[in-house]
Amino acid sequence: MTVPVRWFVMLCAWGLALQAVSGLAADGPDSVAVLVTYHSLSGSTEKMARAVAEGAKAVPGARVALKRVGEVTGPDLFSSDAVIVGSPVYWSNMSGEVKTFFDNWQFKFGVFPEFKMRNKVGAAFATGGQVSGGKEVTMLTILAAMLGNQMIVVSGGGAFGASATTEGDSPGIDDKELAEARDLGRRVAEVAALIKRGARK
Numbered sequence: 001m002t003v004p005v006r007w008f009v010m011l012c013a014w015g016l017a018l019q020a021v022s023g024l025a026a027d028g029p030d031s032v033a034v035l036v037t038y039h040s041l042s043g044s045t046e047k048m049a050r051a052v053a054e055g056a057k058a059v060p061g062a063r064v065a066l067k068r069v070g071e072v073t074g075p076d077l078f079s080s081d082a083v084i085v086g087s088p089v090y091w092s093n094m095s096g097e098v099k100t101f102f103d104n105w106q107f108k109f110g111v112f113p114e115f116k117m118r119n120k121v122g123a124a125f126a127t128g129g130q131v132s133g134g135k136e137v138t139m140l141t142i143l144a145a146m147l148g149n150q151m152i153v154v155s156g157g158g159a160f161g162a163s164a165t166t167e168g169d170s171p172g173i174d175d176k177e178l179a180e181a182r183d184l185g186r187r188v189a190e191v192a193a194l195i196k197r198g199a200r201k
């Protein structure tokens with residue numbers, strides 16, 4: 001192999017390795033970009049987020065990014081076909097960080113008046129200390145913010161999204177809760193792919 005050819009082969013291999021590490025793949029017509037984003041202080045919601053991402057990745061063609069809400073940029077949001085948001089329950093509602101994230105859709109990213117998130121798929125997940133301490137309210141307020149942005153909200157795992165109880169008699173995240181989270185991720189990626197395919201017709 002001549003030196004220039006060897007360099008070319010090495011550069012191609014390097015590019016492919018980078019793609020594999022970053023989780024990015026070529027953006028083909030059947031690919032969907034799913035953003036999984038969350039706030040988590042003690043790690044429970046993060047654990048659910050990883051399982052949601054895992055479920056989404058299981059759908060052929062899904063490109064999945066996993067980020068904390070504070071790390072999400074405008075291009076992350078606008079290049080996504082689906083956004084799945086997770087929050088711990090704080091006082092029976094989403095945490096302030098997650099609310100700020102949604103407020104920043106306007107303050108930082110300027111979604112309005114064009115409704116830049118319109119027709120993207122949205123979904124929610126939550127963790128809460130108590131069995132009946134506000135997980136469903138938390139997911140519903142996340143979905144409400146998405147509906148206000150004219151997104152297409154879907155459930156998966158449970159009726160309003162995936163959730164886990166993390167304290168008291170049910171400490172941590174169990175396998176059933178992780179399976180719910182994977183279900184949610186998978187369903188969101190599947191629906192996003194259906195919508196993208198439908199929009200091409």
Ligand SMILES: Cc1cc2nc3c(=O)[nH]c(=O)nc-3n(C[C@H](O)[C@H](O)[C@H](O)COP(=O)(O)O)c2cc1C
Pocket residue numbers: 039040041042043044045046088089090091092093127128129130131132133134135166167
């Ligand atoms: C300020 C604060 C308020 C909370 N309020 C509630 C609540 O209203 N209901 C509930 O079930 N859990 C509540 N919790 C418990 C958390 O929701 C729970 O521990 C959660 O799993 C933490 O998620 P993380 O590990 O991702 O930070 C609260 C925790 C904090 C710190």
